[in-house]
Amino acid sequence: KVCLLYGNIILILGSVFIGHKGSIMALAFSPDGKYLASAGEDRRVKIWDLASSALLKDLRGHNDIVQCLTWSRDSNLLVSGGLDGLVKLWDVQSCDILEKSTETYSIAPCTNILI
Numbered sequence: 752k753v754c755l756l757y758g759n760i761i762l763i764l765g766s767v768f769i770g771h772k773g774s775i776m777a778l779a780f781s782p783d784g785k786y787l788a789s790a791g792e793d794r795r796v797k798i799w800d801l802a803s804s805a806l807l808k809d810l811r812g813h814n815d816i817v818q819c820l821t822w823s824r825d826s827n828l829l830v831s832g833g834l835d836g837l838v839k840l841w842d843v844q845s846c847d848i849l850e851k852s853t854e855t856y857s858i859a860p861c862t863n864i865l866i
Contacts, residue, residue, distance in 0.1 A: 770797055770806050776818040781826040786843075788829055790817035796831050798843060810841055812848055 773792030780787055786807070787799045796817055798808040810831070819832035828849070829841045840850040 770809075771795065776816055777820045777831075779820040779822055779829075781822050782824055783826040786826065788820045788822065790820050790831060790833075792816050794833070794835075796820065796829065796841070798829070808843065808846055810846055812839055812851070813837060 771789065771791045771793050775789050775791040777790040778787065780801075785801060787801055788796060789799065790796045794811070794813045794815060794817060796808075796810040796813075797806055798810070799805065800807050810829075813831065813833040813835050814837070815833050815835035817831050817833040819830075821830050822828070823830075827843055829843055830838065831841065832838045837851055839848050841847070842849050
């Protein structure tokens with residue numbers, strides 16, 4: 752998929768996704784091709800429906816910029832990492848944090864490694 756980022760706006764194949772306050776720092780397409788996860792300076796992780804461009808979920812739980820996202824193979828779980836040093840495992844349907852790091856880590860920009 753091809754996308755263009757401009758500050759807090761995402762453009763994908765003629766669709767526009769607007770919802771973050773501040774710059775977007777990470778994007779990840781779900782393996783099933785249905786969703787886009789975005790994260791950024793506003794400390795939020797957002798999940799978008801690619802077919803309708805609708806915002807589906809607004810995940811809150813980080814205390815600083817979120818800069819790393821990756822999906823599970825079945826597209827049901829999402830991992831986020833941020834400058835707060837925390838790694839969180841999210842259930843995408845319920846928006847629950849299933850697991851979070853109890854220690855802080857130095858988070859480097861990540862690749863889409865499937866869990």
